[in-house]
Amino acid sequence: MRTRTPATILAATAAFAVVLSGCTTPASDAGGGAQRNVTLTVAEWTNPGAVEFTKKLNAQFEREHPGVKVRLQTAPTANAAWQQLWNSMLQSKSVDVLAQFAPTQQGFAPDYTDLAPGGAAALIASGQLTDLKDQPFMKNYDPAVQAAAVGHRNGVYGVMAAEYVGAGALWYKKDLLAQYHLSVPTTFHEFLDACETLKKAGVTPIFVSAKDGMHGGVWQGVANQLLMKGHRPAESVQVSEDRATAFWKGTQSWTDPVYQEISRRHQKVMRYIEPGAAGVSQQTAPGVWAAKTDDYPFLLDGSWDGLTIQQADPKLNIGFFTLPGTDEAADNRVAFKPDLTWVVPTTAPHKDLAMEWLALFSKPENYQQWLASTGSISTQPALKNTSLPWMDWLNTHMDDAFPQLTNPWVPAGAPLDAAGPDLYKLAPVGGDSIDTVLSRSASAYRKSVGD
16 A cells, blocks of 8 residues: 555655645534534545545545545655654644554564564554444454454554555566466466576566565565465464564574575575666556566566556556465465554544544445555455456455564664565675575574573
8 A cells, every 4th residue: 555665664755745625514523512614634645546545535524524624644655754744643633544554463572572562553552542443333344354453452443444465476467478378377486487488588577676675575475475384374473473482582593494495485586587676666666567568577566556557557468466485386375464554543633523434434335445446455354356357366365365474573773684684685686695694684683682
């Protein structure tokens, strides 16, 4: 739901857009009392499909609530602009409905670690967000999924409205694969064979923004599938917690054989990326890829960029799948990541109206439009995103999908590679070997936790 990188969100510009719409008929304040004009403030980060949908929903809300106008505030996630905006709005107590990235349970490390929550998890732990668990509209959503994404101590502090696939996510040009008599691969070796066939035909197989870390999706995708091998989808949260505990206690390390194998597989895929990947921006990559119809059959990019690709070339026949990271087709399952979550600050000026806005958003007929506009995986069990042709593969592979595994807990301010290998430095994007990168990560992790 955002222009993003898997490893970091880059820092500092404060530009943001303010969109105003509405009518001026007097209305009751959300808290009752005197009649007056009311402004409900909704804020989300810049994403074309999501913002356009929100504008339409706001207009509907205004029609159904005479005297209320909805102000939409947006900012890009790049350069910390979004973080600056939501921080300022919380401090000024001026926002009613606010988008946040779902903290997941990784945000709440056990007490024995003495790690303080950060981001949205910190807002929850400090009592700054409203518990929505008992709101009627929450019945439209899977309670277990919502609790895993934004739950804490028997409360649910938001509506996780969007899920996307980023770990190993691959777009492909259907016509280009057909031209070379290739189908969607189901195993790791099938994928490598397809890339080799394309390379021998003079085609560069994979386009990716290595400048902004999107090549990390290969490592993440393979890791999810190898580490979840033999586990049921419902066990993914426990697998993450067990791994984090083992890292903390020193019984697992980034130098373990499984991470060496993940890194080797990552390097094998990286042999097939375009030579100039290190200079490609993630913001421009989808459009550049779409424009080059006779090259780059695969694009390493999240499922959130479907609308951007289609806008760049509406005639491009595209498909989507996830990198098969293992040699057994049955072990190559979809890993999805909770994303945009609507929250209501406890300081919201018009909390009752905020609940009504969320209720309107959650109506199946409106949420179905949200899915079509954003390309999100549905978080309402009764609905699927069937209006987008490229969603066909995902829709048929979601029954055994699982929440993406989270990294081991690390203290705030720890070096980036304490949470996993620095893939900017791993060959062929960087110049370091697997042993060097993993040893550096293992050492950074142990130092960050005080060993």
